[in-house]
Amino acid sequence: MPHKLPTKAIITDAGFASRYLPITKTIPKAMLPIGNRPVMQLVVEECIEAGITHIIIVATPEGKPIYEDYFNNAVNRIRKQLAAQGKSDRYEVVQQVLDFPKVTVIEQDPSLPYGNGSPIVSARDYIGDSEAFIAIYSDDLIFGTSDAKALVDAFKKRPDAHAIIMAQEIPRDQVTKYGIIKLKNGNQLDHIVEKPSVENTPSTLASYGRYLLTPEVFEFLAPDNTGLDNELWTVDAITRIAGRSPVYVEKTKGTWMTTGDPKNYFLAHLEYVLQHEDYGGDVLKYLKERK
Numbered sequence: 001m002p003h004k005l006p007t008k009a010i011i012t013d014a015g016f017a018s019r020y021l022p023i024t025k026t027i028p029k030a031m032l033p034i035g036n037r038p039v040m041q042l043v044v045e046e047c048i049e050a051g052i053t054h055i056i057i058v059a060t061p062e063g064k065p066i067y068e069d070y071f072n073n074a075v076n077r078i079r080k081q082l083a084a085q086g087k088s089d090r091y092e093v094v095q096q097v098l099d100f101p102k103v104t105v106i107e108q109d110p111s112l113p114y115g116n117g118s119p120i121v122s123a124r125d126y127i128g129d130s131e132a133f134i135a136i137y138s139d140d141l142i143f144g145t146s147d148a149k150a151l152v153d154a155f156k157k158r159p160d161a162h163a164i165i166m167a168q169e170i171p172r173d174q175v176t177k178y179g180i181i182k183l184k185n186g187n188q189l190d191h192i193v194e195k196p197s198v199e200n201t202p203s204t205l206a207s208y209g210r211y212l213l214t215p216e217v218f219e220f221l222a223p224d225n226t227g228l229d230n231e232l233w234t235v236d237a238i239t240r241i242a243g244r245s246p247v248y249v250e251k252t253k254g255t256w257m258t259t260g261d262p263k264n265y266f267l268a269h270l271e272y273v274l275q276h277e278d279y280g281g282d283v284l285k286y287l288k289e290r291k
Helices: 039-049 063-072 076-084 088-098 118-122 147-157 172-177 234-242 262-276 280-290
Strands: 008-013 054-059 102-107 133-137 140-143 163-169 179-184 188-194 205-213 247-251 255-258
Touching (some): 039 054, 054 118, 076 088, 140 205, 205 255
Antiparallel strands (some): 179 188
16 A cells, blocks of 8 residues: 655754764754754755645754744743834744644654664654655755655655655765765665765765655664664665665755754855845855955
8 A cells, every 4th residue: 555645754853963062062953043043944944845744853852842942932022022112023933933834842762772763763653654754864954945845746756665865966076975875777776885985986876864754664773773883874774675665766956965063064054144144145245355
């Protein structure tokens, strides 16, 4: 029986974010700002564009109350003060967040191994046995399109898919940094090679944190299926699915940028400001003058 179209998305931000310490001991990494919105909001908006109606954020114990506050607290004292000052228009961006579809925040199951697959497993009870779902790492931002929507649209065309993953072509000299895709039968996944050498890379097509998955993935995201560094890896589970069922690869029509470390976060933030903020022109002028 074909799986139902996705209406739910699991977004993960449950790691230590040690490269961002000390700030991430207090603030979840995906709450760092991009313009005047946090990274997490941009990811949630991408899901909304895809028609997702229930978003499950998997957080650390410290991050859970922060996300719950952000997506649910109406801050009425601020709203009233702005109204008294004749500045109610400034509250509109807060109301937009409050009007988002259902957002549920949970903690990652502490009994699970470390690894990027564990937050997805932690949300297992929210996924029905016959429904596909979107899984997103909040480290990754997509500019110019909604990858979540591309995944849903691809699934409509390929109901036989047991998973669909997004990918982007990268320069060959960067393949040593990412999981690189080997294809078969056109656009089906054969397997993913983690950080291959330039000489031995199977392609220049990099996988990143945008997946459409089916509950089959939970067979392989089990505590006894750890891989490299004793971690539970989502791509390992997807590769095992590809060994017996169709897993398709879709190339993004946008631009993927990671925020996984301070340098790349800064570059993604800069790109967003230049594209979307009304002061982007001033920033560009400043950078040119700095030369």
